Amino acid sequence: MTAQLRAERIARAFGGVQALDDCTLTVEQGSITGLIGPNGSGKTTLFNIITGYERPDSGEVYLADRKITNASPQRVFALGIGRTFQLTRIFPRLTVMENMLVAARRGGRPGRLLARAGGAADRRRALELLEFTGIARHAAALADTLSYGQRKLLELASVLAADPAIVLLDEPAGGVNPSLIQHIAARIRDLNAQGTTFLIVEHNMEFVMGLCHQVTVLDYGTVVASGPPGIIAADPRVLDAYLGSGGDGDG
Amino acid sequence: MTGAGRATGAGRAAHAPPAAPAGRRAAASRASGRIVLAALLLALAVMIAVFPLVFTNGAVTQIAVDTMIFVAAACAWNIFSGYSGYLSLGHAIFFGSGVYAVAIAARDFKLTGDAVFSLMPLAAAVAAVIAIPVGLVALRVRRHTFVVITIAIFFIFQLMAFNFSFTGGTSGIVAPILNWTAATYNDPFYYLALGIAAGTIALSWLIRRSRFGLQLRAIRDDEDRARGLGVRAMPVKLTAFALSGCITGLLGGVWFYFIGIAQPQAAFDPLFDLSLALMSFFGGLGTIFGPALGALILEPAQQWLTIRFTNDYLSEILLGALFLAVILFLPRGILPTAAQRIASRRARSGDRARGSQAPAVARPKGTGP
Numbered sequence: 001m002t003a004q005l006r007a008e009r010i011a012r013a014f015g016g017v018q019a020l021d022d023c024t025l026t027v028e029q030g031s032i033t034g035l036i037g038p039n040g041s042g043k044t045t046l047f048n049i050i051t052g053y054e055r056p057d058s059g060e061v062y063l064a065d066r067k068i069t070n071a072s073p074q075r076v077f078a079l080g081i082g083r084t085f086q087l088t089r090i091f092p093r094l095t096v097m098e099n100m101l102v103a104a105r106r107g108g109r110p111g112r113l114l115a116r117a118g119g120a121a122d123r124r125r126a127l128e129l130l131e132f133t134g135i136a137r138h139a140a141a142l143a144d145t146l147s148y149g150q151r152k153l154l155e156l157a158s159v160l161a162a163d164p165a166i167v168l169l170d171e172p173a174g175g176v177n178p179s180l181i182q183h184i185a186a187r188i189r190d191l192n193a194q195g196t197t198f199l200i201v202e203h204n205m206e207f208v209m210g211l212c213h214q215v216t217v218l219d220y221g222t223v224v225a226s227g228p229p230g231i232i233a234a235d236p237r238v239l240d241a242y243l244g245s246g247g248d249g250d251g
Numbered sequence: 252m253t254g255a256g257r258a259t260g261a262g263r264a265a266h267a268p269p270a271a272p273a274g275r276r277a278a279a280s281r282a283s284g285r286i287v288l289a290a291l292l293l294a295l296a297v298m299i300a301v302f303p304l305v306f307t308n309g310a311v312t313q314i315a316v317d318t319m320i321f322v323a324a325a326c327a328w329n330i331f332s333g334y335s336g337y338l339s340l341g342h343a344i345f346f347g348s349g350v351y352a353v354a355i356a357a358r359d360f361k362l363t364g365d366a367v368f369s370l371m372p373l374a375a376a377v378a379a380v381i382a383i384p385v386g387l388v389a390l391r392v393r394r395h396t397f398v399v400i401t402i403a404i405f406f407i408f409q410l411m412a413f414n415f416s417f418t419g420g421t422s423g424i425v426a427p428i429l430n431w432t433a434a435t436y437n438d439p440f441y442y443l444a445l446g447i448a449a450g451t452i453a454l455s456w457l458i459r460r461s462r463f464g465l466q467l468r469a470i471r472d473d474e475d476r477a478r479g480l481g482v483r484a485m486p487v488k489l490t491a492f493a494l495s496g497c498i499t500g501l502l503g504g505v506w507f508y509f510i511g512i513a514q515p516q517a518a519f520d521p522l523f524d525l526s527l528a529l530m531s532f533f534g535g536l537g538t539i540f541g542p543a544l545g546a547l548i549l550e551p552a553q554q555w556l557t558i559r560f561t562n563d564y565l566s567e568i569l570l571g572a573l574f575l576a577v578i579l580f581l582p583r584g585i586l587p588t589a590a591q592r593i594a595s596r597r598a599r600s601g602d603r604a605r606g607s608q609a610p611a612v613a614r615p616k617g618t619g620p
Contacts, residue, residue: 051479077481091472094465101462102469103480113490114457117465162481 003062004029004197005050005081005166010059012045012221019045020056020221027166027214032188032198034208034229037218038242043201044086046218047168051083052076063166077103082164084155086171086201092144096135099143099154100126103161122161129157133187149180156187166197173204185211209233217241281597299445303438312437316509318550319444321530324502325542326451328527331495333537334464335488336471337390340524341401344408345496347519348381349374349503354424354513355417363427371504378500382493390488393474405519412515423514426507440509447505448543451498455539458491467491471537522567526553529570533577535584544585549573 005027012020020042027033035043048054050061052073060069063079071079082103091099101118104126118126130136133153138146146154152172159167172188173181185207188198202208208215209229216226219241225232232238303312324346332339353370356362362370389400412418431439458464466487469477478484507513527542530549535541552573556566581588 053475053479073475073478074481074483077479083479085476089473089476091469091476093472094468098465098468101465102477102482113463114461115463116460117462158480 003027004064005199006062007046007050008060008062010046010049010056010061012042012049012054012056018221020049020059023059023218023221023223025216025223026226027197027199030192030195030197031213032192032200032211034212034215035199035201035218036203036205036208036215041218041241042221043218044170045221047083047170047199047201050076051081051168077162077164080165081168082159082162082166083168084152084159084170084172086174088148088151088155090143090146090151090154090158092142094143095139096130096141096143096146096154097123097126097139099158100130100161103158126157126161129160132190133157134183149176152176152180152184156184160191160196164196166199167191169198169200169202171202172200173202173207181207205233280600303435303441307434309433309437312441314551314554316437316440316444317554318547319441319448320502320506320509321526321546321550322543323444323448323451324499324523325527325530325534325546326448326455327495327498327502328524329531329537329542330451330455330458330498331491332528333531333542334458334467334471335491336537337393337397337488337492338528339389339401339492339495340398340528341385341389341405342496342499342527343519343521343523344385344401344405345378345382345499346503346506346523347408347412347515348378349500350507350513350518351412351418351424351503352377352500353504353507354426357427358424364430367427367429367508371501374504374507375497375501378503379493379497381500382496383489385496386489386492390485390492401524402521405521405524409515409519409521412519418515419513421515423512423518426511426513429508437509440505443505444502447498447502452539452543454494454498459539463487463490468537525574526550529574529577532574532584533581535586535588538584538586541584541586 003026007023007025010020010023010025011018023042023046025035025046035046037043045054049056052068052071052075055070060067062068063081066079068076068079091102094102098117101122104118104122127136127139130139133156135146135150135153135157138150143151143154156167156169156172169188172184176184181204188200188211192198200208200212209232212229214227215229215232217224217232217235217238224237224241225235227235302315306312306315324342328339328342331337353367353374356370356373357367385404389397389404392400413420418424429436458467466477466482469480469482470484470488474484503518507518510517526549530545531542532545533541533549534543534545553566553570556569560566560569577584583591
């Protein structure tokens with residue numbers, strides 16, 4: 001397996017707080033990689049740096065062999081990296097279908113200013129994804145009317161609309177009920193089987209350990225351990241990172 | 252009728268299975284409702300089309316021309332501010348630039364008579380060209396910072412109009428005289444403004460259903476997320492800003508000949524943008540017909556108040572009070588509120604039709620709270 005996405009020796013400070021320090025993360029092609037660590041260990045900051053929302057003080061981000069450090073979010077997305085947010089973000093005043101079409105780029109002629117949003121192919125694919133995530137019946141509803149769990153599914157589905165090669169999920173199981181967690185995990189497995197690579201930040205250990213091929217543990221902005229979930233779960237440094245730092249109960 | 256109305260209406264229709272005679276009755280009443288609405292709209296369109304032929308009083312047609320200019324300007328403002336959510340209070344920059352572009356060109360090229368109307372494209376072009384640097388500066392910031400910056404840039408333009416020699420300073424530039432019959436003098440202006448208004452509404456509709464319009468509305472809802480989904484936010488916002496400014500500039504050019512003089516305080520009027528914002532909020536921000544409806548109601552009302560209360564301040568105070576009332580009681584505007592009422596009434600009659608057989612919307616399996 002080859003590294004598809006690599007963040008190399010990333011450092012980022014906010015004022016006096018070193019959010020990331022010499023942090024190196026590798027995501028193998030076709031893998032589901034988990035990124036865990038206590039609150040404030042720098043997971044979301046690393047996501048933001050990879051996807052262009054924040055700039056690192058030092059270090060580089062590579063997509064395959066291409067350097068993408070400091071690329072804008074729209075550029076990162078165009079290169080095939082999609083992401084969701086920790087606090088679920090959808091477009092509340094657009095319909096569910098319109099939410100899906102924002103990212104779609106199949107068969108559109110971008111040169112024409114007044115070209116209709118969402119050609120037949122885009123809509124077909126969008127509906128497929130809505131069916132895949134189980135919210136197709138709400139396609140014509142305003143996104144604002146969806147429940148929290150449905151919003152999570154819509155956010156995921158809308159990122160998938162452009163068929164990204166890598167999907168970064170920030171707490172996909174956060175705040176949703178157990179049966180929906182199962183549903184989301186199954187969808188991730190399906191997509192992964194079709195070739196999509198995943199990088200997942202999650203506090204739900206059962207979810208991470210059951211789903212991921214590789215797990216990287218962050219603590220105080222540094223990688224403290226990395227490996228298959230079975231080994232990570234037993235690693236004393238990981239237990240120390242979680243329990244030693246006050247054990248905020250997320251594990 | 253409106254995009255917003257269509258969206259919510261479609262949303263209801265999608266999961267309302269047709270059932271029972273009651274359902275058919277509801278569908279029939281919906282169809283007759285549509286016919287009534289269509290008849291009303293047709294009557295309104297005919298009335299607008301023949302207005303200056305029926306009401307030939309100069310004082311009335313004067314108000315009609317002003318109203319049509321504001322209908323078009325509010326729709327143009329809405330293409331940018333309504334769709335993108337960036338509230339511009341600097342569109343008078345484009346209006347004034349259109350006024351002065353035509354005024355200066357007519358003076359320097361010594362154009363007279365109907366030939367001056369050949370300068371209209373110039374008004375639009377100058378405004379569009381000015382919109383690009385203004386947009387590049389102002390669109391870097393969002394929300395209230397954006398509002399403040401547009402106001403600041405507006406005052407720079409007003410100061411320039413006051414102080415540069417080529418603008419004629421406070422005394423301004425007088426328009427070439429048009430040798431038109433006094434009785435029908437206002438009519439060509441009315442139809443010109445009406446044409447621009449119709450074109451702007453058509454453009455609003457085209458943009459709303461376009462990919463470009465979808466990107467603008469995505470930016471309105473969550474710009475950072477839109478960027479993360481590949482939307483190139485700056486070019487999209489700038490295009491809408493320039494397009495909107497271009498139409499506003501064109502209207503400035505028309506208004507210059509109509510009013511007959513370009514003066515800084517009237518061409519660059521700080522109340523211009525407040526009026527546009529008020530009209531759009533009143534009718535329904537971001538809808539296709541809302542701003543036009545707002546202008547059709549508010550501009551004649553404002554003109555009437557000014558005539559009725561010769562004390563200028565009183566009419567402005569009343570206008571301010573109206574603005575407050577709109578924000579308090581109709582925060583979403585007439586059309587979205589009406590669309591919501593209709594949709595919820597339909598939903599209620601739909602529920603009655605279905606009886607208590609099933610919950611209105613069954614949740615998909617496995618999707619939680």
